[in-house]
Amino acid sequence: MNDSSAVPAGFVVGGVSSGVGKTVATLAIGCALEDAGYAVQPAKAGPDFIDPSHHESITGRPSRTLDRWLCGEDGLRRNYARGEGEICVVEGLMGLYDGDRSSTAMVAEALDLPVVLVVDANAGMESVAATALGFAAYAERIDRNVEVAGIVAQRAHGGRHEHGIREALPDDLAYFGRVPPSEELEIPDRHLGLEMGSETQISRDALDEAAETIDAERLASIARVPPGLESASAASGGGEDETGELTVAFADDAAFCFRYPATIERLRERATVRTFSPVAGDPVPDCDGVYLPGGYPELHGERLEGGGTLEHLGRLASDGLPVFGECGGLMAMSESLTTVDGERYDMAGILPATVTMCDRYQALDHVELEALERTLTARSGEEIRGHEFHYSRADVGTDARFRFETVRGRGITGERDGLAEYAALGTYAHVHPESGAFDRFLDSLES
Missing domain, CATH: 3.40.50.880 (Class I glutamine amidotransferase (GATase) domain)
Structure with a gap:
């Protein structure tokens, strides 16, 4: 693990839409990185409480909240800097560009972190690449500093299916792996979203199996520390035995x-x-x-x-x-x-x-x-x-x-x-x- 005063390098897991499977992909990526020996700090773009509970149940670390509206850009960066571990995996909200006050793209831009795009590959190969290419090009069209580094193919099979997706991707979009289709990777939901991590423990065996199809080292190679946050600005709070007036x-x-x-x-x-x-x-x-x-x-x-x-x-x-x-x-x-x-x-x-x-x-x-x-x-x-x-x-x-x-x-x-x-x-x-x-x-x- 890196020095406790050091800020973790990171990347953002964005989705093409809500419901594409960002949470499961984030958990699988976290497992893959930890299996490769990296200490993972989870984070969540947006004001959500539920997805972070699943992050913590897998990594053992509280998930940091990164929301430009709630925190302001300076506060967002301070909250990121309070994270621990070596690699921060930031799960996005909704689709990458969705949200008028604090979108996933805005969070990635505020921290200057690359984006790993989760694309539903259930019924596509070349179209997966076309979708990813469109998301990468859209940032330039709207004059936003958002770098789509590559994809994770959600609900993708191996063999010919995976090979077709890889071959269709342009050279500047990396293939970071896939999350295989599995009912064991579904998280039940209710009126406020998914069930909490303390209530529904997603199958660790299924996550470990999905992690085997994720290229942890390639993901680690794109992670970077946000400019200007090379050292933590404040330590995390302590336990219940703290004293005060x-x-x-x-x-x-x-x-x-x-x-x-x-x-x-x-x-x-x-x-x-x-x-x-x-x-x-x-x-x-x-x-x-x-x-x-x-x-x-x-x-x-x-x-x-x-x-x-x-x-x-x-x-x-x-x-x-x-x-x-x-x-x-x-x-x-x-x-x-x-x-x-x-x-x-x-x-x-x-x-x-x-x-x-x-x-x-x-x-x-x-x-x-x-x-x-x-x-x-x-x-x-x-x-x-x-x-x-x-x-x-x-x-x-x-x-x-x-x-x-x-x-x-x-x-x-x-x-x-x-x-x-x-x-x-x-x-x-x-x-x-x-x-x-x-x-x-x-x-x-x-x-």
Whole structure:
């Protein structure tokens, strides 16, 4: 492994479209590189929480979040630099050029990393090469500095099929291997995307078999360190034994699992961090403030209602304990949660809202919020950026008080986000620490 202060060299795994199999290809590439003796640091372009959970289950390292909208270009580069290992494999989002605020191509350009294009080869040979050539040429057409170095052929057979793809590729597009078609390489999905890595362990035998068809050394040869990031700008955060004048407790279980590694790192820079599980019925630790990440409270309604943790949290919030909840955290802070099947569960009762799950998503976008007044995560007039993706709606009381106007995105009402009560705040937006929101949160706890 390289020196811990060194920034890993990297490349981006982009796709021709959503659903082409980028996650499986990324996992197979990671296995191939590790089998070849390289320490792999995973990363994800875009605001996703689910794909990174699969990255971590295979590599054992938290996946870094790289999103130009959430982090800004400087923050994106800082977050990359905090990675470990020797080679960073960055999984893209959607198709390579898709996304008006932070596409895979934008991330590759910001870091000056080459792109390995995942192309569905299930029913093509020469057409696979034509597709790759078109993606490479398109960057020049739109005047973007994006280098498509070559391809991984998804769902490609060996023998004549693989040979035909290789022969059709022009000399300046490398063939890095294939991912064979296999039902064992399928990851089940549900309403927010794929199942989490902790829930569905993709067959390691199938991944190892796919890794054998990947040219790890050729991939390693194209990886490079982003210019200007030759040494890490900051070390990663430590464990729960960190000390600080503040203590922050955050929910950490199957219902509250959507958080960025950088968020916990940022909290640990200034506070002692303690975890608890509302699903298990843990008491809320003694602390100065609570963070409730998003996740799947709707899948654990019965245990959340009966476990006692949310009831305890509600009492603490009514006594003035600051509580910040994002999306699933907002849902848990509400009065009740009703599933699509009509099951109703009592929640913490901190916020004057009732939440109902819907059949289709209610919001999916990058968001921008402007603070109407000082709140837990922003100063008055300050703008913060985030992301929202939820299948629930929150119906609020007539006396509801909001702390944010939605400059971009839907929020809770279409015009407002940041429902507030006592010293608590709940938003549908997920924010990255590069937005400054968690620094403001810690500032609020100190004041």
